[in-house]
Amino acid sequence: MISSSYAGRGCDMRLALVGFGTVGQGVAEAVAMKKDLVFDRFGTELKIVAAFDSLTYAAEPRGLKPLELVARKQSGKGLGKTRPKSVAEMLRELDYDVLVEVTPTNIENAEPGYTNIRTALECCRDVVTSNKGPLALKYRTLDDLSKKNGVELRFEATVGGATPIINLSRELLMAEKVDSMKGILNGTCNFILSRMGEEGLPFEYVLKEAQEMGYAETDPTYDVDGIDSASKLAILANAIMGLDVTYHDVRRTGIRRITQEAVELAAREKKVIRLIGEVNGGGIEVSPRMVPLGHPLAISGTLNVLHMHTDLAGSITVVGRGAGRKETASAIMSDLVGLLKRNACLLNGRVK
């Protein structure tokens, strides 16, 4: 079954972009940069027909100019008009094919992302998102709704930034049974722990440094207490291992209490300390762990890594950049391309 109207050559893929911060602007730039490539490959025009920030919006059925939108947003003028009603209400009225939901992650109640995504799925639109809240809290509800309505909910950008983890597992490794996963899912923590290990500096000092360099937020709770890692781990456990869990099921310890002495004692044993998320038969947990030097999980800096163990392939490790404007936009592009490929398959159309 195909409910989307945008399948096939000569059709447009019309995006409604909700959220126009770092990621939203990155997506607009990537659309401008890659639209020719997409057209050559699929014969489809990639268009942004609506864009929203927290207060304003712009809409144009024939397509907005992505780089002009970015310039306007950066000049502090908002995107255009003041939004007269809620985004969700507008998502029911607007004509578009794919919702790209990139509003801030909210791990308390998943809003506004949850309502936006739900609305689009109810209207039989495909959804691509980088927003962790809705998936870490309401994965099954959203997954069931998308299946019921014959549309797709894609979320590669929620975990690992540019690192292709979810699509790799769900598409190329579809025939595998993943029995365990271990990974580093937060670049900020990894940066802090690497610096503590390499320079022998205390946590508070490195945290300040990370804040000055723009790697950590002013309120670092979300990162250093393992909340971000736990949300991502819950998403992976659902998406890759078929579990039915939420963020709240993750046993979680952050990195605030890691002392210089701990780092030094670990080094004596040729180990480094890293914040590791792990899912296996025994449970689902984020906590600091000692990792042997040279082990695939002993990476430094802001990188992310995921190590999976599967029944046929054995061990697979994926490493890449975990966040950033371009990196996250890259993951969103891969999801959009995934939708175009699905359309091409469903139509049995030929793709060059």
Next chain:
Amino acid sequence: MRVNVDLRLKDVPGQLIRALEPISMNEGNIVGVVHNHDLVTGGRISVNVTFEHKDQKTLDAIFSAWRERGVEVVKMGEIFRTFAAEYLIAGDLPHSALRKITEGIESMEGVETIDLQYSLSTSTSNKTVLLLVNVRNKAKVNEIDEYLKTRSESDDFLLIRGTGV
């Protein structure tokens, strides 16, 4: 536990399988087989097998199956392979609390050695120790993991485990 045995089998086809079957039938895990065709004594050949077994009951079952099948056991030795588990413990821990933790682990069956190492620098009121434990089997590591996780919650210290054996 790991066991190494020297078996004597009749030098006819199918005997090796007959000798190995009881191990897998009783949930044992074959680690290595050295088949020595040359060493024929009294029409029998010698095979050296290393395997892991679950407990004494399954080991007994393996031996009685061998007897029934006419497999001779010439020599047997236990091989103790140990697994190392490492933990860092950091927190405002009085000495007595640490002692309670190590005593808790010591009292577990299958724990071979425990070693505590302190850091040279003690910059804070926080104590940080490295706990190295050697155990007889992997399952024991999980048991110690769980024990320490529970303690870390009740005694409010930071626990840093290894990434597994």
